[in-house]
Amino acid sequence: MADRNPVDLGTGRDDVQLRFRSDEQAGIAAVTVDSFLDQPDAEAVRIEPGDNALDLLPHLSRLRLVEVNFPAFTDGRGYSSARTLREHGYTGELRAVGDVLVDQLRFMRRCGFDAFAPDAPINEADAAAALERFDHVYQPAADEAVPIWTLRHG
Amino acid sequence: MYQYDQYDQAMVDARVEEFRDQCRRRLEGTLTEDQFKPLRLQNGLYLQLHAYMLRVAIPYGTLSGKQMHALADIADKYDRGYGHFTTRQNIQYNWIKLEDCGDILADLAKVEMHAIQTSGNCIRNISSDQYAGAAADELVDPRPYAELLRQWSSFHPEFAHLPRKFKICVIASEKDRAAMRLHDIGINIVKNAEGTLGVAFYVGGGMGRTPMIAPLIREFVPLDQMVTYSEACLRVYNRHGRRDNKYKARIKILVHEMGAEEYTRQVEEEFAHLLEQDIEPPIAELDRIRSYFQPPEFATGLAEKADRSDPDFALWIDRNCSPHKVPGYVSAAISLKPVGGIPGDASAQQMHLMAELAKDYSFDECRVTHAQNIILPHVEVGRLYELWEKLDEAGLGTANLDQVGDIIACPGLDYCSLANARSIPVSQKISERFAANGKGELLGELKLKISGCINACGHHHAGHIGILGVDRKGVENYQLLLGGSEAEDVSLAKITGPGFNEDGIVDAVETVADLYLERREDGERFLDTYRRLGMDTFKEALYG
Known part of the structure; x- marks a missing residue:
């Protein structure tokens, strides 16, 4: 228990360690969902686990960065938030921040996350292995992976 | 019964490697116990009072003889020579060493088995009617639908960190032999007024601290929308299920607190959205899965009555055998509840015997029931006596199905x-x-x-x-x-x-x-x- 959440080792809370986008990283600060909804010119928002991503849908066109905070990696609400945004057409950077761990990366990628700012740095060799280990998926999500049931039937 | 193709096999093989790697990182100390715990749980590995316990998935309770032999071998090789069949139609081993787990999972993968999602806050093993494909009263065999849901829910990226565990049950008869309405989602395959097959969804049942009977939230979902509707049910739960108190985190509490009507409204809204996302498997996949569940080649012209002159045998027939859809056959229950025994436990020797009997008497198939017994689904009435004698000799002939001793x-x-x-x-x-x-x-x-x-x-x-x-x-x-x-x-x-x-x-x-x-x-x-x-x-x- 004592070794939970090791002290910050140098990657600041918002430093992006892994990014899967070719565009320039948006150098803008994310605000809370409430602030974002109040500020018509805001372009970046941070979703907390209790926020409902559906509230953002009318404003997707002005969004350039969405951070989804994982205060604890076991709280999976952010996965639904991410997929919801992607399904409704958000194409900007979707960044997982907080308690983001190597063993959750693959599912996060599948739900549409394309940038990761973990509290503690992730071992990049482990990350690469985790992302490559499974050749297939059983079900569609927010990524390009073709489900096994589609492969079976062409 | 269902057989893996190269894709299914590749998935379980990759999982074995993933878990070996996670164990390695845990032993090296780069994974903390808190970080490792949800990972090992999603591979069925619990830390119990005295040792690790490993729970192996038996999808919808269906096993081949070969798989039952493999379960016996694991009991012998890695445990103390026995296993415990569970109320989720799984088996668990009580005396497992962490360092053996990778090898056990590899042994399981060789017989198309695994321990994926048998624990943890994710979608668990899908349960079903133990008499599926045999019961005289079933509409269709429910297992193809359970198998489709097994695949959909395996490694589901959005639902691996739900508020709490999530149990789905699929049946296809009016008689409920699988506690369907005491599940997070209970699915009943039904026919509508036009005679078309579809799915009735009951959501928000469960036992635990706060038992609830699941209300019906949708009378009829077309078969080619079953996965999409399930996904909508799960998403609304993942979004709104309580995370502040693990004892109030099951979907039953959400449905109760939100009200079944409001929960249903949100599910319907999400369902309408998800239909546009085209996430449903092709109907050809259901057809492919169904082809594995075709009835075996039943004999015709068989005797329909057994010789009941042995009163102990007659009692066993009356208590432990259930009507079969094909004349001349019954489903026979092997009670794992001998007087004074441990409910659901079976020794490796008994498992080997049950595997042999499944092969010799029941088209190489057996089932685990939620009441912790084993079923041989397709037994010729005329061969029941010799089957019963073999069972009785091994302490497996107790005639007490659904009786006071069948605890x-x-x-x-x-x-x-x-x-x-x-x-x-x-x-x-x-x-x-x-x-x-x-x-x-x-x-x-x-x-x-x-x-x-x-x-x-x-x-x-x-x-x-x-x-x-x-x-x-x-x-x-x-x-x-x-x-x-x-x-x-x-x-x-x-x-x-x-x-x-x-x-x-x-x-x-x-x-x-x-x-x-x-x-x-x-x-x-x-x-x-x-x-x-x-x-x-x-x-x-x-x-x-």
């Missing part, structure tokens, strides 16, 4: 780190008492279920007679419940009053059984008599 019991304080009281000794004493006094023979159907704590793994809420073990000032104490049912006449049992000590609870069960024997009317089961007379009459007998 569901959780592992309790003998194994479980959550338990408050022991379940196994109580079940042993009850089955011994009713065998010794002969009353067990008179009682007929009486489902008795024992949990060693309020988490209700022993289904006490659904027992005609339920027993709940609690800790009362450091002493094990047992509450008595009456009137539950997990079947189509589903109801939740109610507590009679003050609890009893270990011997007292055995006496109390006998007291209510005596009252039933005295007051029953023609054809009434214990449950029927209880419902007619009401709780007060039973209380009076118990507490005076």
Whole structure:
């Protein structure tokens, strides 16, 4: 228990360690969902686990960065938030921040996350292995992976 | 039965490698125990009172003989020569070493098995009717739908960190032999007025601390939208299910607090959205899966009646055999509840024998039931006697299906780190008492279920007679419940009053059984008599 959440080792809370986008990283600060909804010119928002991503849908066109905070990696609400945004057409950077761990990366990628700012740095060799280990998926999500049931039937 | 293709095999093989790697990082110390725990749980690995416990998935309870042999081999090679069949139609091993787990999973993968999502806050093993494909009363075989949902829910990226565990059950008959409405999602395959097959969704049932019967939220979902509707149900739960209190985190609490109507409204909205996302598998996939569940080549012109001259055998037929859809066949139950035994336990030797018998008598197939017994689904009536003799010789011929001795019991304080009281000794004493006094023979159907704590793994809420073990000032104490049912006449049992000590609870069960024997009317089961007379009459007998 004592070794939970090791002290910050140098990657600041918002430093992006892994990014899967070719565009320039948006150098803008994310605000809370409430602030974002109040500020018509805001372009970046941070979703907390209790926020409902559906509230953002009318404003997707002005969004350039969405951070989804994982205060604890076991709280999976952010996965639904991410997929919801992607399904409704958000194409900007979707960044997982907080308690983001190597063993959750693959599912996060599948739900549409394309940038990761973990509290503690992730071992990049482990990350690469985790992302490559499974050749297939059983079900569609927010990524390009073709489900096994589609492969079976062409 | 279903067989893996190269894709299914690649998925379980990759999982074995992933788990080996996670174990390596845990042993090296780069994964903390807190970080490792959800990972090992999603591979069925619990840390119990005395050792690690490994729970292996048996999808919808269906096993081949070869798979049963493999389970026996694991019991011998890595455990103490036995395994425990569970109320989710799985098997668990109680004395596992962490360092063996990778090898065990690799052994399982060789016979198309795994431990994926048998624990943790994710979608668990899909359960079903143990008589699927055999039952005389089923509409269709429910297992192809369960298999499709197994695939959809395996490694589902959005639902691996749900508020709490999530259990789905699929049946396809009006009779409910799988406790369908006590699941997070209960699916009943039905026909609509036009005769088209579809799916009725019941959502928000469960046992545990706060038992609830799932309300029907959609009468008919077309077959080619079943996965999409399931996804909508899960997403609304993942979004709104409570995370502040693990005891209020199951979907039943959400549906209850939000109201079934509002929950349904949100599901329907999400469903409409998801239909546009095109996430449903092609209907050809369901056809492909169905092709694995074609009926075996049943013989025709078989004898439909057995020679009942041996009274012990006749009793076993009456109690343990169920009607089959094909004349000349029955489904035969192998009771894992010998008098004084540990409910659901089987030795490696017994498992090997059951595997052989499945091969010789039942088209190489057997089933695990939620009541912790084994079924041979397709047995020729004319061969029942030789089958029964072989079972009886191995201590597997007990004639007590759904009788007072056929007790569901959780592992309790003998194994479980959550338990408050022991379940196994109580079940042993009850089955011994009713065998010794002969009353067990008179009682007929009486489902008795024992949990060693309020988490209700022993289904006490659904027992005609339920027993709940609690800790009362450091002493094990047992509450008595009456009137539950997990079947189509589903109801939740109610507590009679003050609890009893270990011997007292055995006496109390006998007291209510005596009252039933005295007051029953023609054809009434214990449950029927209880419902007619009401709780007060039973209380009076118990507490005076």
